[in-house]
Amino acid sequence: METILQKLFDAVLEGDFDGVETNVTAALEAGLDPNAILNDGMIAAMREVGVRFEAGEYYVPEMLIAARAMQSGMVLLKPHLQKTEQKSNGRVLMGTVKGDLHDIGKNLVGLMLEGAGYEIIDLGVDVPAEEFVKKAIELKPDVIGMSALLTTTMASMKTTLDALDAAGLRKNIKVIVGGAPVTDTYAQQIEADGFSPDASRAVNLVNELLGR
Ligand code: B12
Incomplete structure (x- = not known):
């Protein structure tokens, strides 16, 4: 069965904004660790984008759209990644x-x-x-x-x-x-x-x- 993180990975890779947002939300609702969502779902997908670019399978527009899709997921993930500390270090x-x-x-x-x-x-x-x-x-x-x-x-x-x-x-x-x-x-x-x-x-x- 395809896991949420796999779906998220695929959505970033395909530059599918809706898919990214749906799966980030689903992963958070399923109680997955925000760091795992980031690393195993989104950063891993960006790495694969790089591999495909190098192989000549992806071009700059595909890289750009994947990057934008990742950024739309980051907006949802951001509050969960940050442990808010008050004072300025x-x-x-x-x-x-x-x-x-x-x-x-x-x-x-x-x-x-x-x-x-x-x-x-x-x-x-x-x-x-x-x-x-x-x-x-x-x-x-x-x-x-x-x-x-x-x-x-x-x-x-x-x-x-x-x-x-x-x-x-x-x-x-x-x-x-x-x-x-x-x-x-x-x-x-x-x-x-x-x-x-x-x-x-x-x-x-x-x-x-x-x-x-
Ligand atoms: C998305 C992307 C783009 C997007 C960028 C969009 C954006 N808003 O950032 C666009 C389409 C614009 C782009 C353009 C280009 N790209 Co590009 N891109 C990528 C890609 C696929 C992903 C980068 C990424 O976001 N990774 C995810 C983030 C989270 O990882 P990260 O950046 O490494 O950051 C982490 C660490 O490195 C570290 N870190 C990062 N910064 C800092 C700073 C500090 C202080 C510290 C402590 C840590 C730290 O912490 C981060 C989080 O964990 C990479 C592939 C790759 N493997 O990196 C290619 C890649 C970097 N691009 C590449 C190339 C060739 C280009 C272009 C020249 C393509 C072209 N022909 O036009 C242009 C250059 C434009 C320019 N002048 O900068 C090559 C670089 C090859 C090389 N060795 O130089 C790569 C490696 C692809 C490849 N495999 O060939 N790209």
Whole structure:
């Protein structure tokens, strides 16, 4: 018998908005763990979208519509993922680096950090190094989180780190990086303060870096 999560997986893969919303709701009503709904239903489907894109079976429009379908499911899942904590543990500036338009992962990291009591300021996508520097000076965050999903845009992380360094901002601000092609080794190479492969571990990482 097809499980709810399998149906959700298929709905994201097919970009079926109604199917995504129906199955997220059904999964929540069945008492499934929101993290399992996210990871096994939706993120797994996005991974499969990537596989199909690489195989030449999917093109950009299919990727885009799957991403939008996932986002419509996230709206329903969001309140269930966040354990609301009142006090602010610190301020985090998030952005997808220059040249890169992928934002689902960045948004998820922001969502989880917000749920863990952090104030999130989202700079959006395609954020140039100068913008990170300008906003860091203006808003004095405790942490900056950079996301990159393309091997070609990972280099923008290094450019941004260098710009933050040149502006004397690295002493007081921890910089963390992530995104599918980013690894711990790469993070160390460009001298970021931390790396996490997913959103829940990003919360532990930020807690550790700030001693919370
Ligand atoms: C959806 C998607 C798109 C959508 C994005 C929509 C959106 N609003 O984000 C659209 C259609 C716009 C798109 C466009 C392109 N895409 Co695209 N896309 C994807 C796809 C299928 C899914 C990405 C995703 O959302 N995953 C789900 C999220 C939850 O996972 P995640 O992003 O990895 O995030 C998690 C972690 O990485 C981590 N994390 C992420 N960010 C951060 C930040 C911090 C600070 C931390 C700590 C952690 C962290 O936590 C997150 C949650 O757990 C991937 C396939 C894949 N395997 O990644 C391809 C993929 C990334 N795309 C790819 C390509 C090639 C492109 C295009 C160049 C295609 C084209 N010819 O035009 C363009 C580039 C546009 C641009 N300039 O950015 C390639 C990249 C290849 C490479 N190695 O560089 C991939 C890998 C597909 C493939 N297998 O070939 N894409």
